[in-house]
Amino acid sequence: MDKILKVILSGGGTGGHIYPAVAVAEALQRRLGDKVDILFVGAEGKMEMEKVPALGYKIAGLPMAGIQRRLTLKNLLVPFKVIDSIAKAKRIVKGFKADVVVGFGGYASAPVLWGAQMLGVPTVIQEQNSYAGVTNKILSKRAKRICVAYEGTDKFFPKEKIVMTGNPLRGSFSSETGRELKDEALKYFGLSSEKPVVLILGGSLGTRTLNNVMKENVDRIVAEGKIEVIWQNGKFYDREMSEFMKNRNSDGIWRGAFIDRMDLAYAAADVVVSRAGAGTVSELCLVGKPTVFVPSPNVAEDHQTKNAQALVAHDAAIMIADSSASKDLFPEVERLLADKGKLKKLSENIISLGIKDSADRVVNEILDVAGYELR
Numbered sequence: 001m002d003k004i005l006k007v008i009l010s011g012g013g014t015g016g017h018i019y020p021a022v023a024v025a026e027a028l029q030r031r032l033g034d035k036v037d038i039l040f041v042g043a044e045g046k047m048e049m050e051k052v053p054a055l056g057y058k059i060a061g062l063p064m065a066g067i068q069r070r071l072t073l074k075n076l077l078v079p080f081k082v083i084d085s086i087a088k089a090k091r092i093v094k095g096f097k098a099d100v101v102v103g104f105g106g107y108a109s110a111p112v113l114w115g116a117q118m119l120g121v122p123t124v125i126q127e128q129n130s131y132a133g134v135t136n137k138i139l140s141k142r143a144k145r146i147c148v149a150y151e152g153t154d155k156f157f158p159k160e161k162i163v164m165t166g167n168p169l170r171g172s173f174s175s176e177t178g179r180e181l182k183d184e185a186l187k188y189f190g191l192s193s194e195k196p197v198v199l200i201l202g203g204s205l206g207t208r209t210l211n212n213v214m215k216e217n218v219d220r221i222v223a224e225g226k227i228e229v230i231w232q233n234g235k236f237y238d239r240e241m242s243e244f245m246k247n248r249n250s251d252g253i254w255r256g257a258f259i260d261r262m263d264l265a266y267a268a269a270d271v272v273v274s275r276a277g278a279g280t281v282s283e284l285c286l287v288g289k290p291t292v293f294v295p296s297p298n299v300a301e302d303h304q305t306k307n308a309q310a311l312v313a314h315d316a317a318i319m320i321a322d323s324s325a326s327k328d329l330f331p332e333v334e335r336l337l338a339d340k341g342k343l344k345k346l347s348e349n350i351i352s353l354g355i356k357d358s359a360d361r362v363v364n365e366i367l368d369v370a371g372y373e374l375r
Helices: 013-033 049-053 074-096 110-120 132-141 177-182 182-188 207-224 238-245 262-268 278-287 299-313 320-337 340-351 358-370
Strands: 003-009 036-043 060-061 100-103 121-126 145-148 162-165 198-203 228-232 253-255 273-276 290-293
Touching: 003 013, 003 074, 003 110, 003 358, 013 036, 013 121, 013 145, 013 358, 036 049, 036 074, 060 074, 060 278, 074 110, 074 132, 074 299, 100 110, 100 358, 110 121, 110 132, 121 132, 121 358, 162 290, 162 358, 177 182, 177 262, 177 278, 182 262, 198 207, 198 262, 207 238, 207 253, 207 320, 228 262, 262 278, 273 278, 273 320, 278 299, 278 340, 290 299, 290 320, 299 320
Parallel strands: 003 036, 003 100, 036 060, 100 121, 121 145, 145 162, 198 228, 198 273, 228 253, 273 290
Antiparallel strands: none
C-alpha cells in the first residue's frame, strides 16, 4: 500500500500521558518508515509543547485547561476554553486529513478525540490506568478501539472494543537485562555488593511523603548499615533535600532529583518503593522487582490506589497507604528483605503481568482501525 498513513496522537500534561504516545510514535515509524505522517496535539503551556518537539515531532497546541481544585476565577473560563479547544481540534483534524486519532489522556486528548468523532474520523483510546476517568468513559462510546493495561476495564468500556495491549514504554526494560547490569549498576551509584538496595521513586517532581519518610529514617539507615538506598527525591524537593543532607553522613545513600539511567537503578534494586503511576507500574512489571507501592492520594479518581490494588490482588506487590507511610513503610521494607520466599514470589508474580511489546500491540490496533495493510 503506497498511501501515507496520517496519524494524530494526543496525550499530555504529565510524562505518564506523553511518553506512551511517543513510544507509539516510535513504533509506528519502525513499522511504516516514511509511509506514516504523525502529528501530536497538546495543551498550550503544558510540558508536551516542549518535550515533543525536542524529540523531533510536530505538535499543535489547544487552549485547554483543567478545573482548579480551589475556587478561582480561572474556573469560569474553562467552559469557554473547552468549546474553543473542540473547535480548534476539529480544524486541526480536518486540515491534517487524519486517518486515525489516538488519545492517551491529558487536557488536550478529550477535545481532539471528540472533534475527530464529530468529523467521522476513527478514534482509538489508550487507557493507562486500571480505573477509567469520566471523559474516556464518554468518549469510548464512539471510539473504535480501547487499548488497556489492566483486566476488569469492561466495567467502564464496551467489552467488544477492549484490547489488552499493556502500557507502551520507551526504552528497554527486562529482568534479564537487569541481572546482566547488576555490577555496573552498583558501581554507577557508588554502592557495595554486600548489602540489599532499596530504590525510592518519587516521580520527576518528587513526593512529599516519600521524602519525609527518608528524612525520618536516613540517619538510622546509615548508622545501622544494613541496607543501601537509591533515593530519587524529584525536582520540586531537590533544594530542600540537598540542604537537609548537607552535613549528614550519607554512606550508602545515593540521592538526586532525577535518575538518568533507570535501567541501572532497577538493576541495582532488591526492593522498589514507588508511587503507582501507570507508566512506573508497567516498567516494574517488566523488570520484575519486588515492590511496595505508596499510591498518591492527590490524583483523579484515586487511580493510583486502584493501579496498586490490581497488582496486590495477584500477590504481585505490597501496598501501604500514604497516610501510614511514615509509621509502616520502612518496617515493611525490612520485613520483606528478610523474607527471601516472599521476595521471590512477588518477583515471579509481578513479572507475569508484564507485556513487552505494548507499543507494537497498540500500533496493530491503529493500523486495523485505519484499514491500513502493509505490503
